[in-house]
Amino acid sequence: MTYAWWMLVQGQREKAMDSPVACDHLHLRRTIRVSELRTLSKARAFTVVEAVLSTVIVAVMLVAALTTVGASKATQHRASLVGKGRLLTESLMAEILRQSYKDAKDAGALGCESSELDTTRAAFDDVDDYHGWSSSPPTAKDGTALLNAAGWSRTVTVEWVVPTNPQQVKSGETGAKRVTVTAAYNKVPQATLVAIRTAYR
Numbered sequence: 001m002t003y004a005w006w007m008l009v010q011g012q013r014e015k016a017m018d019s020p021v022a023c024d025h026l027h028l029r030r031t032i033r034v035s036e037l038r039t040l041s042k043a044r045a046f047t048v049v050e051a052v053l054s055t056v057i058v059a060v061m062l063v064a065a066l067t068t069v070g071a072s073k074a075t076q077h078r079a080s081l082v083g084k085g086r087l088l089t090e091s092l093m094a095e096i097l098r099q100s101y102k103d104a105k106d107a108g109a110l111g112c113e114s115s116e117l118d119t120t121r122a123a124f125d126d127v128d129d130y131h132g133w134s135s136s137p138p139t140a141k142d143g144t145a146l147l148n149a150a151g152w153s154r155t156v157t158v159e160w161v162v163p164t165n166p167q168q169v170k171s172g173e174t175g176a177k178r179v180t181v182t183a184a185y186n187k188v189p190q191a192t193l194v195a196i197r198t199a200y201r
């Protein structure tokens, strides 16, 4: 009895599976399954694309960051050189401006008097004694080398200028001398300081 009922049920199921409605339902389920697999495949492919794009974006950001850091370091180095150059020009200019405008033995030319020609500027006693002076590395007035000044040099130019127009240079005495001090690092000028010294303070 039970076996007969099972055969009856199985027969009805097979008939049902053979019916057009069942075929359509099965086809629909297969279509949905294939669609799910394609969607999953697309999802995986999109994840790979995302990973590649993320890697590219990170690489670009890393390069940009390193470039920014490099530029910042270069700017800091440049600022440091300029600051050091200013200190070197200011200290030498202060020393020059403390001297007399003119030497008592002045023979009418810019530069050291004959008794002041030496490897140091210890004997310099007037402004134009410094004309054409240069030293590398920079030294104190007595010739002592300055600390942390390796690679640096200082040069001085003294010129007669028109007191009312310091831009105008003259070949003879005018009562005003323009002093230009330049500090260079590895022969590259980093700072220049200009001052006017007149005969009458």
Ligand SMILES: [Ca+2]
Pocket: 103, 112, 113, 116, 124, 125, 126, 129
């Ligand atoms: Ca002198």
Ligand SMILES: [Ca+2]
Pocket: 103, 106, 110, 111, 112, 113, 126, 127, 128, 129
């Ligand atoms: Ca002199």
